[in-house]
Amino acid sequence: MIVEPQRNSSVCFLRGRFVSFRKATLLLLLSVLCLPVWGLIEVDRLSSPALSERYQYLVAEYRCPKCQNQNLAESNSPISIDLRTEIRRLLEEGASDAQISDYLVARYGEFVLYRPKVQSSTYLLWLAPAVLLLLGLLIVVFIVRRQKRGVSSAQTGLSGVEQAELQALLGTAEKQKDKVVNPNEAESK
Amino acid sequence: MDRVKLFIPLIIFVVLAAMLYWGLGRDPNAMPSALISRPVPAFQLPELGQLKDADDTTLVVTSQSELLDETIFLGQVSLLNVWATWCISCRVEHPYLLDIAETGVRIIGLNYKDEVEAAQQWLAKYGDPYEQTISDTTGGLGLDLGVFGAPETYLIDHLGVIHYKHVGVVDDRVWRTTLQPKYQQLRNTLPEAAK
Numbered sequence: 418m419i420v421e422p423q424r425n426s427s428v429c430f431l432r433g434r435f436v437s438f439r440k441a442t443l444l445l446l447l448s449v450l451c452l453p454v455w456g457l458i459e460v461d462r463l464s465s466p467a468l469s470e471r472y473q474y475l476v477a478e479y480r481c482p483k484c485q486n487q488n489l490a491e492s493n494s495p496i497s498i499d500l501r502t503e504i505r506r507l508l509e510e511g512a513s514d515a516q517i518s519d520y521l522v523a524r525y526g527e528f529v530l531y532r533p534k535v536q537s538s539t540y541l542l543w544l545a546p547a548v549l550l551l552l553g554l555l556i557v558v559f560i561v562r563r564q565k566r567g568v569s570s571a572q573t574g575l576s577g578v579e580q581a582e583l584q585a586l587l588g589t590a591e592k593q594k595d596k597v598v599n600p601n602e603a604e605s606k
Numbered sequence: 607m608d609r610v611k612l613f614i615p616l617i618i619f620v621v622l623a624a625m626l627y628w629g630l631g632r633d634p635n636a637m638p639s640a641l642i643s644r645p646v647p648a649f650q651l652p653e654l655g656q657l658k659d660a661d662d663t664t665l666v667v668t669s670q671s672e673l674l675d676e677t678i679f680l681g682q683v684s685l686l687n688v689w690a691t692w693c694i695s696c697r698v699e700h701p702y703l704l705d706i707a708e709t710g711v712r713i714i715g716l717n718y719k720d721e722v723e724a725a726q727q728w729l730a731k732y733g734d735p736y737e738q739t740i741s742d743t744t745g746g747l748g749l750d751l752g753v754f755g756a757p758e759t760y761l762i763d764h765l766g767v768i769h770y771k772h773v774g775v776v777d778d779r780v781w782r783t784t785l786q787p788k789y790q791q792l793r794n795t796l797p798e799a800a801k
Contacts, residue, residue, distance in 0.1 A: 482637065482752075482754040483754045483755050494755075495719070495755075496753075496754040496755065499745055499749060500749075503749065522640065523640060524640055524641075524749060524750060524751070524752040525637075525640055525752050525754065526637065526638065526639070526640035526752070527640075528637050
C-alpha cells in the first residue's frame with residue numbers, strides 16, 4: 418500500500434526528466450545539423466556536381482598543416498584556403514584522387530594525411546590495434562581457461578564433513594536471502 | 607613466477623610514464639619539411655624591387671621586371687627566409703636577420719603573399735638583410751615549398767638542395783644551436799673555389 422504511491426511519484430519524476438532529456442536531445446541533433454554547412458563553402462565554384470562531390474570528400478580527407486587538428490574543410494587559415502583552391506584547380510584539370518594526394522604529400526609530407534599510407538613506417542600505427550585486440554583476447558582466454566581448470570580440480574582443501582557444513586550454510590544463507598527479497602511473501606507463508 | 611607477476615603493474619606504469627614524459631618534451635608543431643634533400647622547386651618570379659628613397663612615396667619599382675629562378679641558389683650556401691609584412695613574427699626576427707647578414711651569411715628573401723609596395727616600404731624602413739628578394743605575391747612558390755605560415759627559414763646548399771627548414775622566428779638561440787652549425791657544416795663541404 419505504501420509502496421504504490423512511491424512508485425508512481427518516481428515514475429512521474431522520471432517522466433519529467435525524460436521529456437526534458439528528449440528536448441535536449443532534439444536541440445543537440447538540430448545543432449549537429451548545422452555542421453554540414455561548411456561543406457557548402459566554395460562548392461558552387463566547381464563546374465560539375467560530380468567534381469563538387471569529390472571536392473567535398475577530399476577537403477575532409479586532409480589535415481590542415483597549420484591548425485593541425487582541423488581538416489581542410491573546417492579550417493579557415495590562409496594555408497587551408499590556398500590548399501582548397503589548389504584542390505579545386507587540380508580537380509578541374511582532371512587530376513585523380515591519388516594525384517591530388519601525391520601533390521599534397523610532396524609539399525606538406527605524410528602529415529596532411531588523416532589516413533596514412535600503409536608502409537614500413539606506419540605498420541606499427543596500422544597493426545597496433547589488431548595486435549592489442551589479439552593480445553587482449555589471448556589474455557581473456559588464458560584467464561577463463563585457468564579459472565575453469567581451477568574449479569574442476571576443486572582443490573578447496575575441505576574434508577567431506579566440512580564440505581557438507583559449507584553446503585548447509587550456503588543453503589540457509591540463500592533461504593534468508595529469499596526472505597529479505599520477498600518479505601511480504603514470507604509473512605503470508 | 608607469482609612474485610614476478612606482482613611487478614607487472616609497476617613495469618606497465620614505468621613504461622607508460624616514460625612514454626608520456628617523452629611526449630611532453632616534443633613540440634607538436636614541429637613538422638619536418640617534405641622537401642628535405644630535395645632541390646628547390648623550379649620557379650620564375652620577379653625580384654621585389656626597391657624604393658629609391660625611404661621617404662619617397664611615389665613607390666618606384668626598380669627591378670620588378672627582372673625574373674629570378676631556382677638557379678640563384680647555385681654556387682653558394684644560402685638561407686631562404688619566407689616573410690611578409692602581415693606577419694608579426696617576421697618583424698620580430700628582422701633585426702636578427704640583419705645581424706646574421708652582416709656576418710656574411712647569404713640570405714635570400716621570399717616575400718610571401720604580400721603587397722609589393724608594402725614589402726618595399728618595409729625593407730626601406732627596417733633595413734634589407736636579403737641579397738635578393740623573390741616576390742611571390744600569389745604564394746605559388748610558397749605552396750611548392752610547403753610553406754604553411756611565415757616566418758620560415760630554409761637552409762639550402764650550393765647545389766640548390768634543401769637541407770633544413772626552421773619554422774618560426776630565427777633568434778640568437780635558434781641560430782647558434784641549430785641553424786649555424788648546419789650552415790657551417792655545409793660551408794665546410796664546399797669546394798674551395800665556391801667559398
